[in-house]
Amino acid sequence: MVLHNQGAISRSSISEQVEESIRQMVLDGTLKAGERLNEVALAEAMGISRGPLREAIRKLSGEGLLSTGTHRGAFVKRYEPQEIIDFYELRAALELYSIKLTIRRASDEHLQELAEHLAQDQARNTNEASSIVAMTSGPYVAELDFHQQLASLSGNKAIQEHLADINHKLYLALRSTTQTSSRKETTVNSHYIILDAVRARDVETSMALLTDHLNDSMRNSLQVMGLLDKYELAERVNEIG
Incomplete structure (x- = not known):
């Protein structure tokens, strides 16, 4: 998913696209349970800044797909x-x-x-x-x-x-x-x-x-x-x- 040349597209629209892209990667197994999200690599691959990425991560954490911790970053949720x-x-x-x-x-x-x-x-x-x-x-x-x-x-x-x-x-x-x-x-x-x-x-x-x-x-x-x-x-x- 590449989001170059956004033009008039709003920040919230970019965040929603990123959110859906990460959600799909979690559900189809591209991102494995327990795997740490490399924010720098993801932002570069998607052609976006880390702001919309972090916004998407915050929403997906609320859904239970991801878990986050102070100074630990975001991980794909692994249920014990x-x-x-x-x-x-x-x-x-x-x-x-x-x-x-x-x-x-x-x-x-x-x-x-x-x-x-x-x-x-x-x-x-x-x-x-x-x-x-x-x-x-x-x-x-x-x-x-x-x-x-x-x-x-x-x-x-x-x-x-x-x-x-x-x-x-x-x-x-x-x-x-x-x-x-x-x-x-x-x-x-x-x-x-x-x-x-x-x-x-x-x-x-x-x-x-x-x-x-x-x-x-x-x-x-x-x-x-x-x-x-x-x-x-x-x-x-x-x-x-």
Whole structure:
């Protein structure tokens, strides 16, 4: 991305372009988790001054993509194992309460729309699985989307906002991983089963299914990231304690 000859382009517009460029480099892995941003090299490569670059860095730090420290500069955010576990536990608490509200408040029509959306995901997954090239996809985007939509039917905006924040952080933590087509199929099938229980207005079954699904999702993610052994060891220690 080169921003020479800006002319009448405002400083804020330049900062937004730089912000989007760095965001893309983080999400596509050009900038790795834990990597320090070389401000001088980035500014030179983009043909800009360091002012708009620092402004972009400040905004991306607010989004959780970058972390900064006094006299340390900016780094691509690396989420620690305990942070990821904490995110999953908070996500479970929010979703398990919101699903009770969804069962109580969501209309049959809205639940039908969510079922149709799931059917589209399953069809997309089937098409991808039939392709040798498309055996993996990005970090669990469809899965997070389903959970966000289910929570949106609860009618509780505070839960939706907090869940969106947690899902965003999980997306960032999992951005370097991929989900196999077989895993996607298992996930979509699990979503169908949960939604069937919700549509039947069965609170107990819905919560039990969602609990198992969230635990499975967390353990699978930790395994993909090489953190499952550490998590299981900590759990055994807690049980002994």
